[in-house]
Amino acid sequence: MVxxxxxxxxxxxxxxxxxVFAIRGQRDSANRAIRAQEAISAGNxxxxxxxxxxxxxxxxxxxxxxxxxxxxxxxARQAYPAQARELEAxxxxxxxxxxxxxxxxxxxxDYVDLYSIPMIxxxxxxxxxxRSVIVNGTGPQRIQAIRGQFQQLFNSERAxxxxxxxxxSSRASVAxxxxxxxxxxxxxAVLVLAIYLAxxxxxxxxxxxAGAERVAHxxxxxxAPDQRSDELGDLGRAFNTMAASLEHSRDxxxxxxxxxxxxxxELDQFAAVTSHDLKEPLQTVTVFAGLLDRDYRELLDxxxxxxxxxxxxxxxxxxxxxxxxxxYSRVGHGELxxxxxxxxxxxDRARDNLAGRIAEKSATLTSDPLPTVDVDPKQLCxxxxxxxxxxxxxxxxxxxxxxxxxxxxxxEWRFSVRDNGIGIDxxxxxxxxxxxxxxxxxxxxxxxxxxICQKIVEHHGGRIWVEGRPGSGSVxxxxxxxxxxxxxxxPATAPAxxxx
Amino acid sequence: xxxxxxxxxxxxxxxxxxxxxxxxxxxGKPPVTFGTKNFPEQFLLGELxxxxxxxxxxxxxxxxxxxxxxxxxxxxxLGTLDAYPEYTGILRTxxxxxxTRAASxxxxxxxxxxxAGAEGVAMLNPTPFQDRDVLAVTxxxxxxxxxxxxxxxxxxxxxxxxxxxxxxxxxxxxYIGLKRVYGLHNLVFRPRRIGTQYAALDNGTVDxxxxxxxxxQLTSTSKYVVLKDPKNMFGFENEAPLVxxxxxxxxxxxxxxxxxxxxxxxxxxxxxxxxASVVLRGxxxxxxxxxxxxxxxxx
Ligand SMILES: Nc1ncnc2c1ncn2[C@@H]1O[C@H](COP(=O)(O)OP(=O)(O)OP(=O)(O)O)[C@@H](O)[C@H]1O
Ligand SMILES: [Mg+2]
Numbered sequence: 090m091v092x093x094x095x096x097x098x099x100x101x102x103x104x105x106x107x108x109v110f111a112i113r114g115q116r117d118s119a120n121r122a123i124r125a126q127e128a129i130s131a132g133n134x135x136x137x138x139x140x141x142x143x144x145x146x147x148x149x150x151x152x153x154x155x156x157x158x159x160x161x162x163x164x165a166r167q168a169y170p171a172q173a174r175e176l177e178a179x180x181x182x183x184x185x186x187x188x189x190x191x192x193x194x195x196x197x198x199d200y201v202d203l204y205s206i207p208m209i210x211x212x213x214x215x216x217x218x219x220r221s222v223i224v225n226g227t228g229p230q231r232i233q234a235i236r237g238q239f240q241q242l243f244n245s246e247r248a249x250x251x252x253x254x255x256x257x258s259s260r261a262s263v264a265x266x267x268x269x270x271x272x273x274x275x276x277x278a279v280l281v282l283a284i285y286l287a288x289x290x291x292x293x294x295x296x297x298x299a300g301a302e303r304v305a306h307x308x309x310x311x312x313a314p315d316q317r318s319d320e321l322g323d324l325g326r327a328f329n330t331m332a333a334s335l336e337h338s339r340d341x342x343x344x345x346x347x348x349x350x351x352x353x354x355e356l357d358q359f360a361a362v363t364s365h366d367l368k369e370p371l372q373t374v375t376v377f378a379g380l381l382d383r384d385y386r387e388l389l390d391x392x393x394x395x396x397x398x399x400x401x402x403x404x405x406x407x408x409x410x411x412x413x414x415x416x417y418s419r420v421g422h423g424e425l426x427x428x429x430x431x432x433x434x435x436x437d438r439a440r441d442n443l444a445g446r447i448a449e450k451s452a453t454l455t456s457d458p459l460p461t462v463d464v465d466p467k468q469l470c471x472x473x474x475x476x477x478x479x480x481x482x483x484x485x486x487x488x489x490x491x492x493x494x495x496x497x498x499x500x501e502w503r504f505s506v507r508d509n510g511i512g513i514d515x516x517x518x519x520x521x522x523x524x525x526x527x528x529x530x531x532x533x534x535x536x537x538x539x540x541i542c543q544k545i546v547e548h549h550g551g552r553i554w555v556e557g558r559p560g561s562g563s564v565x566x567x568x569x570x571x572x573x574x575x576x577x578x579x580p581a582t583a584p585a586x587x588x589x
Numbered sequence: 590x591x592x593x594x595x596x597x598x599x600x601x602x603x604x605x606x607x608x609x610x611x612x613x614x615x616x617g618k619p620p621v622t623f624g625t626k627n628f629p630e631q632f633l634l635g636e637l638x639x640x641x642x643x644x645x646x647x648x649x650x651x652x653x654x655x656x657x658x659x660x661x662x663x664x665x666x667l668g669t670l671d672a673y674p675e676y677t678g679i680l681r682t683x684x685x686x687x688x689t690r691a692a693s694x695x696x697x698x699x700x701x702x703x704x705a706g707a708e709g710v711a712m713l714n715p716t717p718f719q720d721r722d723v724l725a726v727t728x729x730x731x732x733x734x735x736x737x738x739x740x741x742x743x744x745x746x747x748x749x750x751x752x753x754x755x756x757x758x759x760x761x762x763x764y765i766g767l768k769r770v771y772g773l774h775n776l777v778f779r780p781r782r783i784g785t786q787y788a789a790l791d792n793g794t795v796d797x798x799x800x801x802x803x804x805x806q807l808t809s810t811s812k813y814v815v816l817k818d819p820k821n822m823f824g825f826e827n828e829a830p831l832v833x834x835x836x837x838x839x840x841x842x843x844x845x846x847x848x849x850x851x852x853x854x855x856x857x858x859x860x861x862x863x864x865a866s867v868v869l870r871g872x873x874x875x876x877x878x879x880x881x882x883x884x885x886x887x888x
Binding site: 206211219226227 | 624627652654655656657659660661662663664667669670
């Protein structure tokens with residue numbers, strides 16, 4: 090388990106590092122995209138200056154060398170070197186664009202030195218010649234060529250920015266994928282563990298315990314499954330050996346039972362410790378996800394935010410799962426603190442605990458007079474509370490009605506919690522008592538409530554089951570052996586009740 | 590020019606020619622900006638002069654395609670350009686505003702040299718070749734009517750269709766001159782864009798065409814005959830590099846002698862061949878110049 094939780098923590102850390110890198114990559118690519126935009130806009134300005142040069146020269150010659158017409162040219166000629174330097178600085182990290190920018194500067198320099206300056210000088214003293222020369226002059230082609238170079242530069246800048254962006258976003262999706270994958274792995278690890286505990290540890294142990302009970306009641310032919318190759322198989326085989334030898338020597342029973350109880354206690358501890366071990370890495374995820382949410386949320390795009398929310402919700406849910414798992418592993422073991430308890434009182438206590446929910450739903454909770462039974466009050470209160478809370482939760486929203494009643498059957502009291510809620514498909518009637526079994530995903534909860542109820546009730550020597558049809562409400566029944574009739578009736582009924 | 594970019598450069602091509610030699614009289618001298626006008630023969634001349642200078646260690650920035658005579662000459666006198674190849678007749682008429690025809694190539698050269706010298710520009714030695722207007726006919730046409738000189742056209746017993754650029758019609762060194770100087774009266778003018786005249790001659794649309802003496806097409810004497818111009822109505826157009834005197838002084842005597850050595854080799858037939866390589870066969874001026882200079886031990 091230590092290895093598993095270490096690996097889990099490592100996984101979380103790796104996911105976190107990936108996320109940080111992804112976010113940083115996105116920030117870099119955003120910066121690059123901004124710089125590309127700046128470069129393009131600097132380029133646009135420079136291009137406009139180049140066009141101003143050409144139109145200025147043309148205007149000057151066409152106007153017959155009127156000084157005012159030279160103003161745009163003069164302004165552009167003064168401004169372009171600085172603009173060219175700015176552009177070159179902005180594209181310095183893009184070799185292709187950088188080369189093009191230098192070419193552009195060279196072309197504009199050539200245009201100024203070898204075309205515009207001689208042309209203006211010609212216009213100043215031979216305007217007619219200047220006019221006839223400018224008609225066939227190379228000015229427009231030169232500027233056209235420069236504009237082509239600009240286009241090349243813009244394309245190269247855009248391509249680079251696009252490349253960076255797509256690199257970053259694919260890196261980000263990989264990271265988010267890893268994050269989600271890691272979370273899924275984490276969650277499934279918890280689930281698998283829970284199911285493992287439920288299926289592979291608790292039930293076989295229960296089977297062994299049932300066998301033991303039968304043996305205790307004199308059925309010495311009882312045997313536990315012994316096919317498994319692990320400790321549980323060993324346990325079964327040990328039990329079977331024990332049962333076999335019991336047939337020869339009842340004396341050994343006490344010793345073997347003690348052994349069984351010890352392994353039972355160890356298994357409990359095992360479940361408790363593992364769920365405990367899961368808490369710490371989970372806390373790590375929670376903290377980092379919280380930091381991510383607080384400090385980096387604004388840097389994420391919409392889907393990034395959705396992913397982050399899923400991570401936050403997932404860790405919340407995992408925390409509840411672990412808490413419930415711990416609780417499940419705790420209940421139903423050890424000595425019961427049995428005492429005569431008036432069930433009316435327990436119901437009142439449960440009702441108080443749920444007062445808020447009852448008011449919120451404007452539910453009506455009624456009950457028949459309830460008997461006093463010999464139970465562990467804390468645990469039975471939890472049974473009632475779980476059943477009531479389900480009755481409230483799985484109701485149609487308008488004013489649910491819940492009724493609690495009790496009836497005496499031979500040797501046992503049967504308590505019933507009836508509601509007028511959504512009801513239950515009879516085919517699912519058994520499944521819902523398994524840990525984490527839930528029908529429909531809409532309501533909140535982890536699906537541990539009824540599993541706990543079952544554990545408690547069975548520990549008290551009773552049974553729990555449900556009746557009902559979809560749409561017509563459901564009734565949860567559970568039985569508690571009647572203490573008054575225990576002495577004479579129990580031998581007849583109890584063995585059949587255990588492990589039902 | 591686009592086509593040229595795809596032509597593979599001959600051995601020792603552009604990269605070798607771009608960098609100045611490690612040693613030679615030009616090493617350490619200030620860089621020179623060498624320009625050319627905007628047609629293929631000028632691109633070639635630019636490469637020839639620039640590569641020869643670089644081989645001597647001079648640092649040359651070659652700016653092809655600067656522009657028309659008025660602009661490029663202006664750039665030179667304003668000092669934004671240091672040198673470029675010019676033609677004697679053009680300089681004397683376009684810049685020097687001379688209206689009379691020169692009597693000889695030497696006179697044209699001297700006139701041009703004076704025009705430039707007045708503005709602080711030196712004209713180096715002229716080339717043997719001239720790039721001037723000529724009147725060309727097909728070899729078959731010449732044979733049929735026994736034509737050797739322009740004046741022989743009078744013997745042709747029918748109207749002669751003459752092609753030329755539109756401005757050719759109104760120039761004394763053109764259609765007007767043909768009529769006045771040579772007294773030809775059987776001519777009909779057919780305006781055509783420059784460059785299309787050889788096709789027109791080939792398919793018989795015209796009988797005679799205004800052309801340039803260094804055109805690559807004229808290398809083939811079996812196809813075309815250039816009619817002699819004994820009265821020099823087309824003037825003289827030897828080429829010679831113009832260099833700002835200041836630059837010449839700074840670069841030292843090896844600069845001029847290098848350029849003069851190149852100019853001395855440039856005969857009309859060699860220029861025609863090089864023009865043919867560039868214009869008709871799509872070779873790059875860079876590689877054509879490189880080969881020529883190596884063949885003539887100028888590089
Ligand atoms: N009174 C009821 N009416 C209809 N369905 C019910 C009722 N009680 C339980 N169920 C169904 O049985 C499932 C298991 O119930 P359970 O109490 O074990 O889990 P939960 O209520 O979903 O979660 P938790 O109790 O752990 O918070 C529920 O998810 C629900 O689908
Ligand atoms: Mg519940």
